[in-house]
Amino acid sequence: MRAQAGGKAHNLCELTAAGFPVPRWAVLGTDAFDAALAAAGLSISEAPLTLAERLREAAIAESALRELTMPGEIREAIVAALEYVGAETVAVRSSGRQEDGVRDSFAGLFDTFLNVAGLDATEDAVRRCWASAFSQRATQYRHVRGLDFRDVALAVVVQRSLKPHSSGVMFTADPLTGSTERVVINGVLGLGEGLVSGAVDSDSVSIDKGTGLVVEELVCAKTEMMVGTAGGGVATVDVPADCQRQASINPALRDVLFDLGIRLEQHFGCPQDVEWAADETGTWILQSRPVTTLELQTGCEPEHSGEVCNDARIWDNSNIIESFAGVTSPLTFTTARKLYGDVYRSYARSLRVPPAQLEQMESWLPVMLGQFNGHVYYNLLHWYRMVGIAPGYPLNRRVLEVALGVSEPLDRQTAKLLHPFTFSNPIEKAISRARTTITYFRSIRTVDAMIEDFDETFVDFIERHGLMDVSAMDGQSAYRMFRQIYDEVADLWGPMMVLDAMLLTMVGSLAVLTKVFLRGAPEWVQFAVVNPEPDVISVEPARELTDIAAFVREHPDLDSFIAAVEPTVAYAELARRAAEAGPPEWQELHRKIEDYIDRFGYRCLDELKLETPDLRQDPAGIFHLLRMDAAGQREHTGDSAQDYLDTHLRGPRRKMFDALRRKIQRAATYREHLRFCRTQGFGILKSLVGVMARELEQRGTIHSRSDVFLLRIDELFGLHESEMTAAAAQAAIRRRKILQESYSRYAAPARFTTTGSEYTERELAEAGWRLSEDATYAPAGTVLTGTPSSPGVVTGRAVVVEKPQDFSSGILVAYRTDPGWAAALPFASALLIERASPLTHVAIIARELGVPTVVQIDGLTNAIRTGMTVSVDGASGRVVLLEEP
The missing domain is CATH 3.30.1490.20 (ATP-grasp fold, A domain)
Incomplete structure (x- = not known):
């Protein structure tokens, strides 16, 4: 047959x-x-x-x-x-x-x-x-x-043909987790082609096979549906407003489909992938085939990845939001989670942690990050465990809390119970800790040589990988190169994590000296004194872009070009004009832009997200930033921390303070250098993912290149190792596409707690997960307080933005930032950030540039709207709302 x-x-x-x-x-x-x-x-x-x-x-x-x-x-x-x-x-x-x-x-x-x-x-x-x-x-x-x-x-x-009111796909086993205990039904209004193609939004319901009860249900707003037209063919039409919240899978239809699914699985003897449609005459099966996903789902963790044991977990995004803001793709999350585990495993090995203790760490290293409704969180207790690898845990954990910007410190009793590993007897523990301590302090003494060795290795890394032309590379070659680079990055960065541990120890020590030597010092001083050296590389993109903007405004024709031409096409148009025989300033601007991309092209908004194109892939971001109002640019000069120390600290105490401060500044400069190198490494991985996506699309494994970001890293590897079928990949992509769309509706809490590895949507709601709501702005006269990060008093117009390219001038107000925001700082008269610590990347650069800054301001972006007149005191952390827009 x-x-x-x-x-x-x-x-x-x-x-x-x-x-x-x-x-x-x-x-x-x-x-x-x-x-x-x-x-x-x-x-x-x-x-x-x-x-x-x-x-x-x-x-x-x-x-x-x-x-x-x-x-x-x-x-x-x-x-x-x-x-x-x-x-x-x-x-x-x-x-x-x-x-x-x-x-x-x-x-x-x-x-x-x-x-x-x-x-x-x-x-x-x-x-x-x-x-x-x-x-x-x-x-x-x-x-x-x-x-x-x-x-x-x-x-x-x-x-x-049918004229269905609802259609969809049903899996008699969960295609993502491989669980055979659930039936998963997806549905749309009208023809099912809208679901298969991804053209329209779909509902989803998961049913427990044993009880027949609904365990998860999503009903989305459906603005469009596909229907058959009178003369033949199909068309996408608008869904009437009163039907947009109508469930495509009502309870009666759900029960019929569930019964059919169970019967189909029993008939064929294996889980089924079923296409269905329901019209006024009944419910119809259009086809049924085996679920090809299941053979590949063993050993994979669920989306909410926690630790194995059934204890309390604290989830906090205060610092990780700088790297992975908002909804993050499965590919980025699983790559980052694996890389974090591999890097810190290498770090522990570099501190000579014994093999038996390294094996114990496998219970928590792979799950240092978690993801809820598409948002990435630190599995915070594991970070306390990680800090405990190096000596000085009581001091280091308190500095860690400041560095991460967590809203509440861990209680002392809980902190004492957290250990990265245990030993069978006190003697074994003493010997191991002594070996680690000696290795750790040797690293502090030889940090300069360690960085030199790293730079030498990284230069070779960039020469081998950073300059390669990926345009002609095939997918399998890109896959092999991705795995090679990934392994190199993990091995290269692991030992360098000792810099973070060193900084925790030294910053904590300097904080103690500050309290003893500088009683009554403003809070901002303790952060300003640990800034990197003035020539830190992370400031260079902002300074370079400022110079380019100044050059543009010296030439009216270039200024008019930047203002008039859409950023999405400006790069190509500039290249065309530069190639023509004309005024030399066009060639010079093109050269400056090319040089900027060559040096800083990997540094961009959400630069660690694989799904976000960098400036090498999409240079439009440069032209957005060049549109910023140069008139609003401040002259940033001087060192406020140095001025304060000159006034308040002299003699032997000053020498002791400065000696430790210089070590911290040098280590902080090294850390910023390493972060910039990390950006380059991730940028190379990003370009290789693009090659793999291109070929997977050409082979028909995925429908569009962007689909690759809906795969987990193990699934992407599986496609290239013939361990995952195209059908399995497409089933996972189809389901996750629905979920990703729903995640953007959530307002993610900054911190919440769960217990054990299983938690329901109801428990998450009780923990603070809510659907986003319209903000209620605060009235004039409201006073907000945060953590002072950089001194200075400014009164001006607030500009609330989600992306730096949407900012032009004034007081920059943001929920969160990442290193890609640094280019906007020279144009800001002050900086207010709701979610950040004084030791995060942008806060450090803002101090370097002299921008008055306040961070960790609860409710900031709900209270302030663009156009409000605001007074900012960066020394006290006070923000006063003066006038409505």
């Missing part, structure tokens, strides 16, 4: 015979396909061919079948099929011999045509269905999967 009718028709035959509700259908067998090939004078080469040769052969066949004059006997068979189906319109679907199998599903690779009306249109749909067997994506899929090209034959199903 499968050889003649193909996989889809074979399954439909079995469904029909078993009494499942299937719309009436007929099939044009593979013999009709063979006859069409013969009529077109086509044959499939049996010789082994390269992919390029196969693609050329396939392109000829695809074109010939599209233009084929239908042989009489096949036309008669189509007429007979239409008469048997007996419907005004039909769906024309592929049914390949190799399709809908357990290993190779060919999901989405062959064409389907819905709501086809009349004989001529049906003939054309059949021709195009046949032609899709030779599409570029299908040909690449066969080649990559090593399938026999002689078995390309495609049957075609002709099936009665």
